[in-house]
Amino acid sequence: MVKNDSEKQTEEKIFEAAMAVFEEKGFAAARMQEIADRAGINKSLLHYYFRSKDQLFEVVFNKLFEKMFSMVIGIFMSDKPFEEKIREYYCEHIRFFQQNPMLPIFIMSEISHNPERLKKRFGNIDYTKIRDSVMGFHAEEMSEYGIKKEDWVQFMITVVSLTIFPFAAKEIVKMFLDQTGYTKGFDDFMNERKVFASEFVINAIKHMNKK
Amino acid sequence: MVKNDSEKQTEEKIFEAAMAVFEEKGFAAARMQEIADRAGINKSLLHYYFRSKDQLFEVVFNKLFEKMFSMVIGIFMSDKPFEEKIREYYCEHIRFFQQNPMLPIFIMSEISHNPERLKKRFGNIDYTKIRDSVMGFHAEEMSEYGIKKEDWVQFMITVVSLTIFPFAAKEIVKMFLDQTGYTKGFDDFMNERKVFASEFVINAIKHMNKK
DNA sequence: AATGAGTTTAACCAACTGGTCAAAAATATA
DNA sequence: TATATTTTTGACCAGTTGGTTAAACTCATT
Numbered sequence A, B: 001m002v003k004n005d006s007e008k009q010t011e012e013k014i015f016e017a018a019m020a021v022f023e024e025k026g027f028a029a030a031r032m033q034e035i036a037d038r039a040g041i042n043k044s045l046l047h048y049y050f051r052s053k054d055q056l057f058e059v060v061f062n063k064l065f066e067k068m069f070s071m072v073i074g075i076f077m078s079d080k081p082f083e084e085k086i087r088e089y090y091c092e093h094i095r096f097f098q099q100n101p102m103l104p105i106f107i108m109s110e111i112s113h114n115p116e117r118l119k120k121r122f123g124n125i126d127y128t129k130i131r132d133s134v135m136g137f138h139a140e141e142m143s144e145y146g147i148k149k150e151d152w153v154q155f156m157i158t159v160v161s162l163t164i165f166p167f168a169a170k171e172i173v174k175m176f177l178d179q180t181g182y183t184k185g186f187d188d189f190m191n192e193r194k195v196f197a198s199e200f201v202i203n204a205i206k207h208m209n210k211k
Numbered sequence C: 001a002a003t004g005a006g007t008t009t010a011a012c013c014a015a016c017t018g019g020t021c022a023a024a025a026a027t028a029t030a
Numbered sequence D: 001t002a003t004a005t006t007t008t009t010g011a012c013c014a015g016t017t018g019g020t021t022a023a024a025c026t027c028a029t030t
Helices: A007-025 A033-041 A044-049 A052-076 A082-099 A105-113 A115-123 A130-135 A138-147 A147-167 A170-179 A187-206 B005-025 B030-040 B043-049 B051-078 B082-099 B103-113 B115-123 B128-137 B139-145 B149-168 B170-179 B186-206
Strands: none
Touching: A007 A044, A007 A052, A007 A105, A033 A044, A033 B082, A044 B139, A052 A082, A052 A105, A052 A115, A082 A138, A082 A147, A082 A187, A082 B186, A105 A115, A105 B170, A115 B005, A115 B149, A138 A147, A147 A170, A147 A187, A147 B030, A147 B149, A147 B186, A170 A187, A170 B103, A170 B149, A187 B149, A187 B170, A187 B186, B005 B043, B005 B051, B005 B103, B030 B043, B030 B139, B051 B082, B051 B103, B051 B115, B082 B139, B082 B149, B082 B186, B103 B115, B103 B149, B115 B128, B139 B149, B149 B170, B149 B186, B170 B186
Protein backbone atom coordinates (compact mmCIF):
# COMPACT_ATOMS: atom_id res chain seq x y z
CA MET A 1 0.00 0.00 0.00
CA VAL A 2 1.64 3.19 -1.16
CA LYS A 3 0.75 6.16 0.99
CA ASN A 4 0.76 9.32 -1.06
CA ASP A 5 0.13 12.87 0.06
CA SER A 6 -3.59 12.89 -0.52
CA GLU A 7 -4.10 9.81 1.63
CA LYS A 8 -2.21 11.24 4.53
CA GLN A 9 -4.17 14.41 4.15
CA THR A 10 -7.48 12.57 4.23
CA GLU A 11 -6.51 10.39 7.14
CA GLU A 12 -5.41 13.43 9.07
CA LYS A 13 -8.59 15.30 8.23
CA ILE A 14 -10.62 12.40 9.54
CA PHE A 15 -8.49 12.09 12.63
CA GLU A 16 -8.78 15.73 13.52
CA ALA A 17 -12.52 15.77 12.96
CA ALA A 18 -12.81 12.65 15.10
CA MET A 19 -10.77 14.22 17.88
CA ALA A 20 -12.99 17.26 17.89
CA VAL A 21 -16.27 15.35 17.86
CA PHE A 22 -15.27 12.72 20.41
CA GLU A 23 -13.82 15.29 22.78
CA GLU A 24 -16.91 17.44 22.46
CA LYS A 25 -19.61 14.79 22.67
CA GLY A 26 -18.00 11.75 24.23
CA PHE A 27 -17.97 8.30 22.68
CA ALA A 28 -21.62 7.40 23.14
CA ALA A 29 -23.05 10.64 21.79
CA ALA A 30 -20.55 11.04 18.96
CA ARG A 31 -21.91 10.23 15.49
CA MET A 32 -19.86 8.85 12.64
CA GLN A 33 -21.90 10.99 10.25
CA GLU A 34 -20.88 14.15 12.09
CA ILE A 35 -17.23 13.19 11.98
CA ALA A 36 -17.53 12.60 8.25
CA ASP A 37 -19.29 15.92 7.77
CA ARG A 38 -16.67 17.86 9.68
CA ALA A 39 -13.91 16.12 7.77
CA GLY A 40 -15.75 17.00 4.56
CA ILE A 41 -15.83 13.43 3.29
CA ASN A 42 -18.15 10.52 2.76
CA LYS A 43 -19.05 8.40 5.76
CA SER A 44 -17.85 5.22 4.10
CA LEU A 45 -14.40 6.69 3.98
CA LEU A 46 -14.24 6.63 7.76
CA HIS A 47 -14.63 2.89 7.67
CA TYR A 48 -12.09 2.66 4.90
CA TYR A 49 -9.37 4.28 7.01
CA PHE A 50 -10.52 3.15 10.46
CA ARG A 51 -12.49 -0.06 10.43
CA SER A 52 -15.04 0.79 13.11
CA LYS A 53 -16.17 3.48 15.50
CA ASP A 54 -14.46 1.65 18.35
CA GLN A 55 -11.20 1.50 16.48
CA LEU A 56 -11.31 5.15 15.49
CA PHE A 57 -12.12 6.10 19.04
CA GLU A 58 -9.27 4.08 20.43
CA VAL A 59 -6.74 5.90 18.27
CA VAL A 60 -8.21 9.26 19.21
CA PHE A 61 -8.39 8.37 22.89
CA ASN A 62 -4.78 7.22 23.00
CA LYS A 63 -3.65 10.41 21.35
CA LEU A 64 -5.60 12.65 23.70
CA PHE A 65 -4.66 10.63 26.76
CA GLU A 66 -1.00 10.91 25.84
CA LYS A 67 -1.44 14.66 25.38
CA MET A 68 -3.00 15.02 28.80
CA PHE A 69 -0.76 12.56 30.59
CA SER A 70 2.46 14.14 29.45
CA MET A 71 1.19 17.56 30.50
CA VAL A 72 0.05 16.36 33.90
CA ILE A 73 3.20 14.55 34.93
CA GLY A 74 5.41 17.12 33.26
CA ILE A 75 5.97 18.96 36.50
CA PHE A 76 7.47 15.98 38.20
CA MET A 77 10.08 15.52 35.50
CA SER A 78 11.73 18.92 35.57
CA ASP A 79 14.90 19.67 37.53
CA LYS A 80 14.33 23.26 38.63
CA PRO A 81 14.17 24.26 42.30
CA PHE A 82 10.96 23.04 43.86
CA GLU A 83 9.15 26.30 44.41
CA GLU A 84 10.08 27.67 41.04
CA LYS A 85 8.97 24.40 39.54
CA ILE A 86 5.57 24.66 41.17
CA ARG A 87 4.99 28.22 39.96
CA GLU A 88 6.09 27.43 36.45
CA TYR A 89 3.98 24.31 36.36
CA TYR A 90 0.72 25.97 37.33
CA CYS A 91 1.43 28.66 34.81
CA GLU A 92 1.99 26.28 31.91
CA HIS A 93 -0.59 23.81 33.07
CA ILE A 94 -3.40 26.31 33.24
CA ARG A 95 -2.41 27.91 29.97
CA PHE A 96 -2.48 24.52 28.32
CA PHE A 97 -5.95 23.65 29.59
CA GLN A 98 -7.26 27.05 28.65
CA GLN A 99 -6.56 25.90 25.11
CA ASN A 100 -7.91 22.40 25.72
CA PRO A 101 -10.73 22.97 28.19
CA MET A 102 -12.65 19.80 27.37
CA LEU A 103 -9.68 17.48 27.66
CA PRO A 104 -9.87 16.67 31.38
CA ILE A 105 -13.57 15.84 31.49
CA PHE A 106 -13.27 13.82 28.28
CA ILE A 107 -10.45 11.66 29.59
CA MET A 108 -11.95 11.14 33.03
CA SER A 109 -15.42 10.47 31.73
CA GLU A 110 -14.36 7.94 29.12
CA ILE A 111 -12.10 6.11 31.50
CA SER A 112 -14.70 5.86 34.21
CA HIS A 113 -17.23 4.55 31.70
CA ASN A 114 -14.76 2.05 30.32
CA PRO A 115 -11.82 1.35 32.63
CA GLU A 116 -10.62 -1.53 30.46
CA ARG A 117 -9.38 0.98 27.94
CA LEU A 118 -6.93 2.38 30.45
CA LYS A 119 -5.73 -1.05 31.50
CA LYS A 120 -5.29 -2.06 27.87
CA ARG A 121 -3.31 1.09 27.25
CA PHE A 122 -1.02 0.71 30.24
CA GLY A 123 -0.90 -3.03 30.56
CA ASN A 124 2.03 -3.44 28.21
CA ILE A 125 3.97 -0.30 29.09
CA ASP A 126 6.55 -0.34 31.84
CA TYR A 127 6.44 2.83 33.84
CA THR A 128 9.01 1.70 36.33
CA LYS A 129 11.59 3.96 34.74
CA ILE A 130 9.44 7.05 34.91
CA ARG A 131 8.31 6.20 38.41
CA ASP A 132 11.83 5.68 39.69
CA SER A 133 13.20 8.78 38.04
CA VAL A 134 10.35 10.88 39.33
CA MET A 135 10.35 9.50 42.83
CA GLY A 136 14.06 9.12 43.17
CA PHE A 137 14.67 12.55 41.81
CA HIS A 138 12.48 14.27 44.33
CA ALA A 139 13.55 12.25 47.31
CA GLU A 140 15.80 15.02 48.67
CA GLU A 141 13.20 17.70 48.20
CA MET A 142 10.56 15.55 49.82
CA SER A 143 12.55 15.15 52.99
CA GLU A 144 13.66 18.77 52.85
CA TYR A 145 10.05 19.90 52.85
CA GLY A 146 9.00 17.31 55.36
CA ILE A 147 6.79 15.33 53.04
CA LYS A 148 6.85 11.75 54.16
CA LYS A 149 7.63 9.21 51.48
CA GLU A 150 4.31 7.47 51.89
CA ASP A 151 2.55 10.78 51.29
CA TRP A 152 4.24 11.36 47.99
CA VAL A 153 1.29 10.18 45.91
CA GLN A 154 -1.11 12.17 48.07
CA PHE A 155 0.94 15.23 47.32
CA MET A 156 1.06 14.64 43.59
CA ILE A 157 -2.69 14.09 43.38
CA THR A 158 -3.17 17.25 45.39
CA VAL A 159 -1.04 19.36 43.10
CA VAL A 160 -2.81 18.10 40.03
CA SER A 161 -6.31 18.43 41.51
CA LEU A 162 -6.04 22.16 41.87
CA THR A 163 -6.00 22.79 38.15
CA ILE A 164 -7.77 19.82 36.64
CA PHE A 165 -10.88 20.00 38.77
CA PRO A 166 -11.79 23.60 37.91
CA PHE A 167 -11.57 22.76 34.21
CA ALA A 168 -13.50 19.54 34.56
CA ALA A 169 -16.19 21.41 36.46
CA LYS A 170 -15.84 24.53 34.33
CA GLU A 171 -19.54 25.22 33.92
CA ILE A 172 -20.22 24.79 37.61
CA VAL A 173 -17.36 27.11 38.50
CA LYS A 174 -18.68 29.66 36.01
CA MET A 175 -22.09 29.53 37.61
CA PHE A 176 -20.47 29.90 40.99
CA LEU A 177 -18.52 32.94 39.85
CA ASP A 178 -21.75 34.51 38.60
CA GLN A 179 -23.57 33.78 41.84
CA THR A 180 -20.83 35.31 43.94
CA GLY A 181 -20.70 38.45 41.87
CA TYR A 182 -17.32 37.84 40.26
CA THR A 183 -17.34 40.27 37.41
CA LYS A 184 -14.48 38.88 35.37
CA GLY A 185 -14.77 35.68 33.37
CA PHE A 186 -13.59 32.10 33.82
CA ASP A 187 -10.33 32.70 32.01
CA ASP A 188 -9.40 35.55 34.32
CA PHE A 189 -10.28 33.41 37.27
CA MET A 190 -7.93 30.71 36.06
CA ASN A 191 -5.21 33.23 35.38
CA GLU A 192 -5.45 34.41 38.97
CA ARG A 193 -5.40 30.79 39.97
CA LYS A 194 -1.88 30.39 38.58
CA VAL A 195 -0.63 32.49 41.48
CA PHE A 196 -3.14 31.36 44.08
CA ALA A 197 -2.52 27.64 43.58
CA SER A 198 1.26 28.09 43.57
CA GLU A 199 1.30 30.07 46.79
CA PHE A 200 -1.19 27.73 48.39
CA VAL A 201 0.89 24.64 47.71
CA ILE A 202 4.16 26.29 48.63
CA ASN A 203 2.72 27.57 51.89
CA ALA A 204 1.40 24.13 52.70
CA ILE A 205 4.64 22.23 52.13
CA LYS A 206 6.85 24.90 53.68
CA HIS A 207 5.30 24.20 57.07
CA MET A 208 4.62 20.52 56.88
CA ASN A 209 7.44 19.58 59.24
CA LYS A 210 6.78 22.48 61.59
CA LYS A 211 3.49 21.05 62.77
CA MET B 1 -55.85 10.61 39.62
CA VAL B 2 -55.66 8.66 42.85
CA LYS B 3 -52.14 7.65 43.81
CA ASN B 4 -52.19 4.40 45.70
CA ASP B 5 -49.33 2.45 47.20
CA SER B 6 -48.57 0.30 44.19
CA GLU B 7 -48.19 3.32 41.95
CA LYS B 8 -45.74 4.97 44.26
CA GLN B 9 -43.89 1.71 44.53
CA THR B 10 -43.62 1.38 40.77
CA GLU B 11 -42.66 4.99 40.25
CA GLU B 12 -39.97 4.63 42.87
CA LYS B 13 -38.69 1.40 41.37
CA ILE B 14 -38.40 3.12 38.02
CA PHE B 15 -36.73 6.14 39.53
CA GLU B 16 -34.13 4.14 41.36
CA ALA B 17 -33.35 2.01 38.34
CA ALA B 18 -33.05 5.17 36.27
CA MET B 19 -30.69 6.75 38.79
CA ALA B 20 -28.48 3.69 38.73
CA VAL B 21 -28.35 3.37 34.95
CA PHE B 22 -27.91 7.06 34.21
CA GLU B 23 -25.21 7.45 36.84
CA GLU B 24 -23.41 4.38 35.56
CA LYS B 25 -23.65 4.96 31.81
CA GLY B 26 -24.39 8.64 31.37
CA PHE B 27 -27.33 10.02 29.42
CA ALA B 28 -26.19 9.14 25.91
CA ALA B 29 -25.24 5.53 26.63
CA ALA B 30 -28.18 4.81 28.93
CA ARG B 31 -30.93 2.68 27.42
CA MET B 32 -34.57 2.89 28.32
CA GLN B 33 -34.82 -0.88 27.94
CA GLU B 34 -32.14 -1.41 30.57
CA ILE B 35 -33.87 0.89 33.00
CA ALA B 36 -37.09 -1.05 32.47
CA ASP B 37 -35.30 -4.36 32.95
CA ARG B 38 -33.64 -3.27 36.18
CA ALA B 39 -36.94 -1.94 37.46
CA GLY B 40 -38.52 -5.24 36.50
CA ILE B 41 -41.24 -3.70 34.39
CA ASN B 42 -42.31 -3.18 30.82
CA LYS B 43 -40.64 -0.46 28.83
CA SER B 44 -43.93 1.23 28.00
CA LEU B 45 -44.45 1.81 31.67
CA LEU B 46 -41.46 4.14 31.73
CA HIS B 47 -43.24 6.40 29.28
CA TYR B 48 -46.41 6.10 31.27
CA TYR B 49 -44.79 7.54 34.39
CA PHE B 50 -42.18 9.77 32.77
CA ARG B 51 -43.11 10.92 29.30
CA SER B 52 -39.70 10.75 27.64
CA LYS B 53 -36.08 9.85 28.22
CA ASP B 54 -35.23 13.52 28.54
CA GLN B 55 -37.88 14.08 31.13
CA LEU B 56 -36.88 11.04 33.17
CA PHE B 57 -33.27 12.11 32.99
CA GLU B 58 -34.06 15.61 34.13
CA VAL B 59 -35.75 14.36 37.28
CA VAL B 60 -32.87 12.00 38.00
CA PHE B 61 -30.26 14.64 37.27
CA ASN B 62 -31.90 17.20 39.55
CA LYS B 63 -32.07 14.68 42.35
CA LEU B 64 -28.44 13.66 42.01
CA PHE B 65 -27.25 17.22 41.54
CA GLU B 66 -29.04 18.27 44.71
CA LYS B 67 -27.46 15.33 46.53
CA MET B 68 -23.99 16.35 45.40
CA PHE B 69 -24.45 20.08 45.75
CA SER B 70 -25.68 19.94 49.33
CA MET B 71 -22.76 17.73 50.26
CA VAL B 72 -20.20 19.95 48.57
CA ILE B 73 -21.27 23.27 50.03
CA GLY B 74 -22.09 21.68 53.38
CA ILE B 75 -18.74 22.64 54.81
CA PHE B 76 -19.27 26.31 54.25
CA MET B 77 -22.55 26.30 56.17
CA SER B 78 -21.35 24.92 59.50
CA ASP B 79 -20.44 27.12 62.46
CA LYS B 80 -17.62 25.15 64.06
CA PRO B 81 -14.08 26.54 64.42
CA PHE B 82 -12.37 26.69 61.07
CA GLU B 83 -9.76 24.00 61.49
CA GLU B 84 -12.15 21.58 63.11
CA LYS B 85 -14.61 22.30 60.33
CA ILE B 86 -12.03 21.45 57.71
CA ARG B 87 -11.11 18.15 59.33
CA GLU B 88 -14.69 17.13 59.83
CA TYR B 89 -15.60 18.11 56.31
CA TYR B 90 -12.95 16.01 54.61
CA CYS B 91 -13.93 13.11 56.80
CA GLU B 92 -17.62 13.24 55.93
CA HIS B 93 -17.04 14.29 52.37
CA ILE B 94 -14.78 11.40 51.54
CA ARG B 95 -16.98 8.91 53.37
CA PHE B 96 -19.95 10.13 51.36
CA PHE B 97 -18.21 9.78 48.02
CA GLN B 98 -16.89 6.37 48.94
CA GLN B 99 -20.54 5.38 48.90
CA ASN B 100 -21.31 7.39 45.74
CA PRO B 101 -18.11 7.10 43.75
CA MET B 102 -19.68 7.76 40.35
CA LEU B 103 -21.54 10.87 41.42
CA PRO B 104 -18.84 13.47 40.72
CA ILE B 105 -17.97 12.31 37.22
CA PHE B 106 -21.64 11.91 36.35
CA ILE B 107 -22.55 15.45 37.38
CA MET B 108 -19.50 17.06 35.80
CA SER B 109 -19.77 15.08 32.59
CA GLU B 110 -23.45 15.71 32.03
CA ILE B 111 -23.13 19.40 32.78
CA SER B 112 -20.19 19.88 30.48
CA HIS B 113 -22.04 18.07 27.69
CA ASN B 114 -25.20 20.08 28.28
CA PRO B 115 -24.60 23.30 30.22
CA GLU B 116 -28.15 24.49 29.56
CA ARG B 117 -29.41 21.99 32.09
CA LEU B 118 -27.46 23.72 34.83
CA LYS B 119 -28.67 27.14 33.80
CA LYS B 120 -32.24 25.91 33.66
CA ARG B 121 -31.88 24.45 37.13
CA PHE B 122 -30.35 27.55 38.67
CA GLY B 123 -31.90 30.25 36.61
CA ASN B 124 -34.98 30.58 38.78
CA ILE B 125 -33.37 29.98 42.16
CA ASP B 126 -31.96 32.86 44.16
CA TYR B 127 -28.77 31.88 45.86
CA THR B 128 -28.11 35.32 47.22
CA LYS B 129 -29.18 34.20 50.67
CA ILE B 130 -26.85 31.23 50.75
CA ARG B 131 -24.04 33.25 49.29
CA ASP B 132 -24.40 36.05 51.78
CA SER B 133 -24.70 33.75 54.75
CA VAL B 134 -21.72 31.70 53.64
CA MET B 135 -19.52 34.62 52.74
CA GLY B 136 -20.63 36.90 55.53
CA PHE B 137 -20.28 34.16 58.05
CA HIS B 138 -16.70 33.44 57.22
CA ALA B 139 -15.61 37.02 56.86
CA GLU B 140 -13.87 37.08 60.24
CA GLU B 141 -12.11 33.78 59.70
CA MET B 142 -11.01 34.87 56.28
CA SER B 143 -9.25 37.94 57.60
CA GLU B 144 -7.97 36.04 60.60
CA TYR B 145 -6.28 33.54 58.33
CA GLY B 146 -5.14 36.17 55.92
CA ILE B 147 -7.28 35.05 53.02
CA LYS B 148 -8.11 38.07 50.95
CA LYS B 149 -11.78 38.53 50.18
CA GLU B 150 -11.22 38.30 46.45
CA ASP B 151 -9.52 34.94 46.97
CA TRP B 152 -12.48 33.44 48.74
CA VAL B 153 -13.80 31.59 45.70
CA GLN B 154 -10.30 30.38 44.86
CA PHE B 155 -10.09 28.94 48.34
CA MET B 156 -13.46 27.20 48.15
CA ILE B 157 -12.67 25.63 44.80
CA THR B 158 -9.34 24.51 46.20
CA VAL B 159 -10.87 22.82 49.21
CA VAL B 160 -13.42 21.00 47.11
CA SER B 161 -10.92 19.97 44.43
CA LEU B 162 -8.90 17.86 46.80
CA THR B 163 -11.64 15.29 47.27
CA ILE B 164 -13.74 15.50 44.14
CA PHE B 165 -10.89 15.13 41.69
CA PRO B 166 -9.56 11.83 43.06
CA PHE B 167 -13.04 10.33 42.82
CA ALA B 168 -13.68 11.70 39.36
CA ALA B 169 -10.36 10.29 38.25
CA LYS B 170 -10.71 7.18 40.38
CA GLU B 171 -9.50 4.70 37.78
CA ILE B 172 -6.48 6.82 36.92
CA VAL B 173 -5.57 7.18 40.57
CA LYS B 174 -5.93 3.43 41.03
CA MET B 175 -3.58 2.80 38.14
CA PHE B 176 -1.18 5.31 39.61
CA LEU B 177 -1.27 3.58 42.97
CA ASP B 178 -0.49 0.28 41.29
CA GLN B 179 2.38 1.78 39.32
CA THR B 180 3.95 3.32 42.40
CA GLY B 181 3.74 0.12 44.38
CA TYR B 182 1.04 1.21 46.80
CA THR B 183 -0.12 -2.06 48.25
CA LYS B 184 -3.38 -0.95 49.80
CA GLY B 185 -6.47 -0.15 47.76
CA PHE B 186 -8.18 3.02 46.63
CA ASP B 187 -10.43 3.15 49.67
CA ASP B 188 -7.47 3.08 52.03
CA PHE B 189 -5.82 5.78 50.00
CA MET B 190 -8.87 7.98 50.36
CA ASN B 191 -9.08 7.25 54.06
CA GLU B 192 -5.53 8.45 54.48
CA ARG B 193 -6.48 11.43 52.38
CA LYS B 194 -8.93 12.58 55.03
CA VAL B 195 -5.96 13.51 57.21
CA PHE B 196 -3.59 14.56 54.46
CA ALA B 197 -6.00 16.98 52.82
CA SER B 198 -7.01 18.52 56.15
CA GLU B 199 -3.45 19.11 57.25
CA PHE B 200 -2.47 20.37 53.84
CA VAL B 201 -5.22 22.98 53.74
CA ILE B 202 -4.72 24.03 57.35
CA ASN B 203 -0.98 24.39 56.84
CA ALA B 204 -1.56 26.48 53.76
CA ILE B 205 -3.99 28.96 55.28
CA LYS B 206 -2.15 29.19 58.57
CA HIS B 207 0.76 30.87 56.85
CA MET B 208 -0.96 32.83 54.17
CA ASN B 209 -0.42 36.18 55.81
CA LYS B 210 3.12 35.36 56.91
CA LYS B 211 4.43 35.45 53.39
C1' DA C 1 -4.39 4.37 -24.37
C1' DA C 2 -4.74 0.37 -21.49
C1' DT C 3 -3.94 -1.50 -17.03
C1' DG C 4 -4.38 -1.88 -12.21
C1' DA C 5 -3.99 -0.53 -7.51
C1' DG C 6 -5.66 2.67 -4.36
C1' DT C 7 -9.38 6.14 -3.19
C1' DT C 8 -14.09 7.99 -2.91
C1' DT C 9 -18.90 7.74 -3.36
C1' DA C 10 -24.01 6.59 -3.32
C1' DA C 11 -27.20 3.31 -2.24
C1' DC C 12 -28.39 0.12 0.86
C1' DC C 13 -29.05 -2.83 5.16
C1' DA C 14 -29.85 -4.93 9.63
C1' DA C 15 -30.01 -3.84 14.29
C1' DC C 16 -31.24 -0.73 17.62
C1' DT C 17 -33.79 3.00 20.00
C1' DG C 18 -37.19 6.04 21.83
C1' DG C 19 -41.77 6.20 21.60
C1' DT C 20 -46.95 4.97 20.52
C1' DC C 21 -51.29 2.46 20.93
C1' DA C 22 -54.89 -0.48 21.69
C1' DA C 23 -56.03 -4.16 24.38
C1' DA C 24 -55.76 -6.63 28.71
C1' DA C 25 -55.26 -6.93 33.60
C1' DA C 26 -55.90 -5.01 38.02
C1' DT C 27 -58.15 -2.04 41.08
C1' DA C 28 -61.46 1.10 42.79
C1' DT C 29 -66.40 2.61 42.77
C1' DA C 30 -71.34 2.01 42.55
C1' DT D 1 -71.86 -7.96 40.56
C1' DA D 2 -71.46 -4.55 37.11
C1' DT D 3 -69.06 -0.40 35.78
C1' DA D 4 -65.56 2.97 35.52
C1' DT D 5 -60.70 4.07 36.17
C1' DT D 6 -56.04 3.23 36.47
C1' DT D 7 -52.03 0.31 35.64
C1' DT D 8 -49.46 -2.92 32.81
C1' DT D 9 -48.38 -5.27 28.73
C1' DG D 10 -47.11 -6.87 23.90
C1' DA D 11 -47.00 -5.65 19.35
C1' DC D 12 -45.66 -2.32 16.51
C1' DC D 13 -43.45 1.90 14.20
C1' DA D 14 -40.52 5.48 12.28
C1' DG D 15 -36.13 7.39 12.62
C1' DT D 16 -31.40 6.69 13.56
C1' DT D 17 -26.91 4.44 13.56
C1' DG D 18 -22.83 1.81 12.53
C1' DG D 19 -21.46 -0.68 8.91
C1' DT D 20 -21.28 -3.03 3.97
C1' DT D 21 -20.83 -3.31 -0.97
C1' DA D 22 -20.35 -2.62 -5.63
C1' DA D 23 -19.55 0.69 -8.75
C1' DA D 24 -17.09 4.94 -10.08
C1' DC D 25 -13.21 7.81 -9.96
C1' DT D 26 -8.11 9.11 -9.67
C1' DC D 27 -3.66 8.53 -11.03
C1' DA D 28 0.88 6.55 -11.62
C1' DT D 29 3.01 2.98 -14.60
C1' DT D 30 3.45 0.56 -18.90
